Amino acid sequence: MTATLTISSKNYSSWSLRGWLLCRLAGLEFEEDRTPASDPATRAELLLLSPSFLVPALEHDGIKVWDTLAIAEYLNETFPQAGLLPGDRKARAHCRSICGEMHSGFVNLRSSLPMNLKARHPDFKVWAGAQGDIDRVKTIWRDCLQTYGGPYLFGTRLTVADAMYAPVCARFHTYDVKLDAACADYAARILALPQMVEWTEAAGNEPEEVQELEVEF
Template structure:
C-alpha cells in the first residue's frame, strides 16, 4: 500500500495537497503523521524523505517528494482516476496553473501562513500581497469560465488543480481576505468538500501546536 508522510494538519499546506488527491480519488494509502518542531522530527523525516521535508510518498521502492511531483506520480499510476482533466486543453491549463501555485505567491504565503485552528484579522494588503490575491482570483475565474461548466470546481469536477489551490482557499478564509463574489462561491464549495472537512476534523484533534504560526497576527477567534 502507498504511504504518505505528512506533518501537522493545522499548518502543513504542502501535506494537504497530495493527501486531498489520494482521498478525493479513493486511492488507498497509509497515512504517517510526523509533527514538526519536535526533538526527533528531523530524524524521523529522514527515514522517509531524502529532503527531510514533507510530504513524501512511498510506493514500494519508489520515493517521491514535493507535492506537485506526487500529484503527477499519482496521475500516472492511476490513469483511470482523471486526476487531471481528460480534455487535452483543459489538462494543459490545469497543469500550468498548478505549477504556478507550486512555484509562486511568496508574499501571500509569508503574510498568511496556513492555520486552520484560528481566524485572524486581515493583514495589511501591500501591493505585492494584493497582486497575489488578484492573480489567484483571475486564475480561478479563468479556469471556471473556460472549463468549469460541468460542475462547481475549476474544471467542473475536482482535479489536482483544485487540490493544489485548496490551502489558498483556507488562507483566504483564515485571514478574511476580501474577494469577489465568484471567488467566495468557489471557496464555499471547497471548504464544504468532504475531503477538506475530514482533514480539518483530524487537524482539530491534534495535540501538537506551533505558536510561531500565530506570531504577528491579530487573533479574532480560536477553534482549538
C-alpha cells in the same frame, strides 16, 4: 500493499494537505505517517523557509515519490480513472500551468497569510505585496470557472488544480479575504468537500506542538 503518506502538521502545512487531498481524490488507500514538529525539514516548511520537497512523501508499490507535483503526476499515471488531470490536451496543459504557478510562486501570499486552520482574523489587513498574489489567484479561478463551466476549476470533476488551490481557500477563510461572488462560491465549495471537512476537523484536534510559529511567522 498498503501505501504510506508522510505528512507534517495538519493545521499549518499546506503542502501536506495538497498531497493528502491528491491521494484521496485518486482513491488510494493509505496510512499517514506524521513527522514530528521538531524535525528540521518540518520546521523549515512550517516557517516558510522551504516549500518542503521531502514532505509530503508517498510510498506505494515499492516506489517512493516526494514533491507535491511529482506525487500528482505519479497518481495520475497509476490511477488514470480518477481523472486527476483533464482529458483534453489543451485543458491538461492549462491545468499543469496553473498548478506549476502555485507550486513555485505566490511567495508574498504565503508569507503574509500563513496556513493556520484554527485561527480566524476578521477584517485582516492585507499588505500591498500580497494583494497582487491574491488578485492573481482570483483571476485564475474566474478564468477557469468561466472557461470550463465549474463547479470546479476544470469542470465537473475535481482535479490536481483544485487540490493545489485548496489551501488558498483555507487561507482566504482564515484571513477574511474579500472575494467576488464567483470566487467566494468556489472557495466555499472546496471547503465544504468531505475531505476538507475531515482534514480541518483533524487539524482542530491537533496538539499545539509549534506554539512559537505565530511569532516566527
